[in-house]
Amino acid sequence: MYSPPPDPDTEQRMRAHHARAARALDVQTEPGGEFWGWAGRTLGTPARTTAGAPAWLRLVSAPEDKASGKLWDGALDAQRTFGDLDGHRPPLLGVYDAIDNATAYRAELSARVAEPVLSDDPVLQHDLQLPDSWWTGLAEVLEKVSAAGTERVAVRQQYMDRAIPEFLGIPAPTATWSTAHGDVHWANLTAPLQILDWEAWGSAPVGFDAAMLYAYTLLQPDTLARVRAAFPILGSPAGLAAEATVCAQLLQTVARGDNLNLEAPLRHWAEELRHR
Template structure:
């Protein structure tokens, strides 16, 4: 990965800054800050996959997002260039993006500390997510078949009817957000039940009740009949991860949330 990252930097005529590298899950991605020949700060991210798996939603997510959203009024780091290569059965895709220098709001997707964010930040977030939801796409982030299987198993209710399918970032958590507002990591975006992004952010806020309450206030679809399908889907997804040994600190709050969802379904 390091050798291919260095090769790609030369191919794209950027200089990687020494001493800083960031590895993704299971070593699948490698990112590092860099500068262009003119000195502009950029981010060079390399993703790898077996050659026969180098396609589909996750592989093309950033490129598709650039075509669909651009820089989203400055709230999404624009993709500047893509470089593809194959070596000995492994495919590599390098993505060169505008660098976001602001730190993410949390080092973990699950919020572990209280945040003091201005009203303007929340207003920008709500407006940005509204723009995302209105984009037309045939990409799919959440499948009806998954909802019909997972919600009964993990939440204990039949999958609620989806009143509206809209476009979602589909990974809206605190490690993908900065202040001033930037939304990072656009691999998995696509169609999902309306309110999916706000339900996701709410779920990752459950350890901090004040922030969770603020999410619900900013996104009033949460708690409404129209939001039930998205909330149940997110709750099921995260309880499924708990069953696999991940996100264990959220187990108690997720159980409480699933109980609330069962009450709402039967009301």
């Protein structure tokens, strides 16, 4: 979750279009609980349908000529492919599109998840005590996701070929590909288990979601051990390509000045991967 954008025009514009989308989708937004995305690109709030059902209304904006592709259509594609994933994914209830002044807007109305996310930060800041059933459920759901066919791409081979040598100093390992959520971290998970934010899903190296969760758990050794136990692909030859890709991605964010608290454990992980 981010603060409102520093540009007051962006803030006003997004709020106005969010209200317009609420009217178009016939829902009533509830006061408080605004959730802004990076640089004001998205705005989400709790809402209720005319029948009184709790919902979540999320508005995303982009320049009109860029309002397409993986990120733009992620939630809609996920609904068509996965539905509610046996109750572990909030279903999409409606979509509203608009264009104004060369900016495209998409509003996505989803069922509201009652449980709070397990962390306000993608990087886990404290150990979690989660039951074995939660870990088993997460592994099972991600296995179902991995078996789905898709033409969407979460990770490109060209990126691996460039980033892994740059940030890890080794050639990109040979990858086997499957389907991944693409952004499994602690701010996208709840207990009981729901997996949120399906914007970036698509094909990725096998084990990518497990490797991503591992990366965002590096500061908490006890929970990190649970991640390893739940996903035995971690540390195996089959998981090397996914782990190297995620480690390179996060080291790239460090180079840009983000996730600095992960720098030391990421560099230690990179050294392990080089030895493997």
